[in-house]
Amino acid sequence: KAGVTQTPRYLIKTRGQQVTLSCSPISGHRSVSWYQQTPGQGLQFLFEYFSETQRNKGNFPGRFSGRQFSNSRSEMNVSTLELGDSALYLCASRVESSYNEQFFGPGTRLTVL
Amino acid sequence: AQTVTQSQPEMSVQEAETVTLSCTYDTSENNYYLFWYKQPPSRQMILVIRQEAYKQQNATENRFSVNFQKAAKSFSLKISDSQLGDTAMYFCALPNSGYALNFGKGTSLLVTP
Numbered sequence: 667k668a669g670v671t672q673t674p675r676y677l678i679k680t681r682g683q684q685v686t687l688s689c690s691p692i693s694g695h696r697s698v699s700w701y702q703q704t705p706g707q708g709l710q711f712l713f714e715y716f717s718e719t720q721r722n723k724g725n726f727p728g729r730f731s732g733r734q735f736s737n738s739r740s741e742m743n744v745s746t747l748e749l750g751d752s753a754l755y756l757c758a759s760r761v762e763s764s765y766n767e768q769f770f771g772p773g774t775r776l777t778v779l
Numbered sequence: 780a781q782t783v784t785q786s787q788p789e790m791s792v793q794e795a796e797t798v799t800l801s802c803t804y805d806t807s808e809n810n811y812y813l814f815w816y817k818q819p820p821s822r823q824m825i826l827v828i829r830q831e832a833y834k835q836q837n838a839t840e841n842r843f844s845v846n847f848q849k850a851a852k853s854f855s856l857k858i859s860d861s862q863l864g865d866t867a868m869y870f871c872a873l874p875n876s877g878y879a880l881n882f883g884k885g886t887s888l889l890v891t892p
Contacts, residue, residue, distance in 0.1 A: 758880075
């Protein structure tokens with residue numbers, strides 16, 4: 667089975683722009699979660715989508731949004747980029763099970779100038 | 780609120796030696812899973828080992844084992860016969876009730892020849 671894929675892998679944007687990141691989960695996984703990883707804050711949960719519905723949301727401003735399509739692929743969008751949005755954005759997919767193992771993609775490295 | 784604390788930002792160990800990474804956590808749940816994830820430099824995060832809280836037996840995966848002390852809310856990772864490929868960031872993680880993972884700040888492990 668192919669793993670979780672994320673595109674693009676690297677992105678450079680300027681303040682005020684918006685960006686869309688994409689994640690394709692492992693085949694059969696209906697849950698997709700997004701995390702932001704920064705040196706200062708570590709790994710922080712953004713949101714989770716399951717069957718095209720946002721099921722859980724972390725403590726991030728409304729500039730961060732996401733969606734999930736019927737094939738379970740997910741996108742996250744960040745509008746009005748700020749310097750502090752520079753981070754590695756990780757996507758993880760999982761199959762509904764008792765132990766909630768999440769499989770991570772390689773991440774998208776976003777740099778905001 | 781759930782918290783995960785890793786008190787060792789950096790550790791180093793020589794090849795073939797044993798190292799233990801510490802993790803403490805707080806949760807009001809009675810049954811839950813705990814995870815250790817590994818993030819090698821510039822590579823994606825992978826699950827190392829998981830422990831179910833109601834199982835008294837400590838989990839073991841090849842050279843990786845845990846010391847799970849439920850009453851003390853402690854979940855340490857022991858790596859035996861360390862190899863150069865074990866060099867990575869190691870994250871302890873605890874899912875919340877909504878399946879989002881709460882991560883510790885991580886321990887950077889360097890294995891030296």
